[in-house]
Amino acid sequence: MSRIGKLPITVPAGVDVNITGTNVTVKGKLGSLSQTIDPDIIVKMEDATITVSRPTEHKRHRALHGLYRSLIANMVKGVSEGYKTEQELVGVGYRASNKGQLLELSLGFSHNVLFELPDEIKITTASEKGKNPLVTLESSDKQLLGMVAAKIRSLRKPEPYKGKGIKFMGEILRRKAGKSASKK
Numbered sequence: 001m002s003r004i005g006k007l008p009i010t011v012p013a014g015v016d017v018n019i020t021g022t023n024v025t026v027k028g029k030l031g032s033l034s035q036t037i038d039p040d041i042i043v044k045m046e047d048a049t050i051t052v053s054r055p056t057e058h059k060r061h062r063a064l065h066g067l068y069r070s071l072i073a074n075m076v077k078g079v080s081e082g083y084k085t086e087q088e089l090v091g092v093g094y095r096a097s098n099k100g101q102l103l104e105l106s107l108g109f110s111h112n113v114l115f116e117l118p119d120e121i122k123i124t125t126a127s128e129k130g131k132n133p134l135v136t137l138e139s140s141d142k143q144l145l146g147m148v149a150a151k152i153r154s155l156r157k158p159e160p161y162k163g164k165g166i167k168f169m170g171e172i173l174r175r176k177a178g179k180s181a182s183k184k
Helices: 059-080 142-154
Strands: 016-020 023-028 031-036 042-046 049-053 083-090 095-099 102-106 113-116 122-126 134-139 165-168
Touching: 016 042, 023 059, 031 059, 049 059, 059 142, 083 142, 095 122, 134 142, 142 165
Parallel strands: none
Antiparallel strands: 016 023, 023 031, 042 049, 083 134, 083 165, 095 102, 102 113, 122 134
16 A cells, blocks of 8 residues: 555635546636546545545556546645745846746846746845845745746756855755865
8 A cells, every 4th residue: 555645635714626527627716726636546535534535556556546536636735834945146247026926137248138927926136235135935836836936946046166156044065175175
């Protein structure tokens, strides 16, 4: 049995879960999310817990069991608490600002990079003197938030020598010694 898939999902107060056929809809104070489930996977709601089960021990069913349990758990947590990710711009002259859902990044290119964000994501940018600029993204959809954060990071990935680029807060980079360190 899947260690992840067999865990029940507790639904907190204020979250409404609706299971109709192969569609699971979760509504809460931060929004509404929907996920289509494979017809073979069985999702049941009893009292304030959701259980996900599989019909057989077939390899495909075992793979989907834990996947859909995790997706539903992420939706429940997202509409009740939400998700947040912070990114740091490391480099001289790197700046970030936003006007509504339009993120403007100055990353050392000959032009500023404009990035349009989906409406489901809330963005804030902060620039303090003596500190690196921060970009904070918040959303109830964990998948969408991760995809957008990865896309922003891909605009200027951190390089291994000085660490310049866009990195996640708390991310540890593997650093390399430069040319001068190897000539001993």
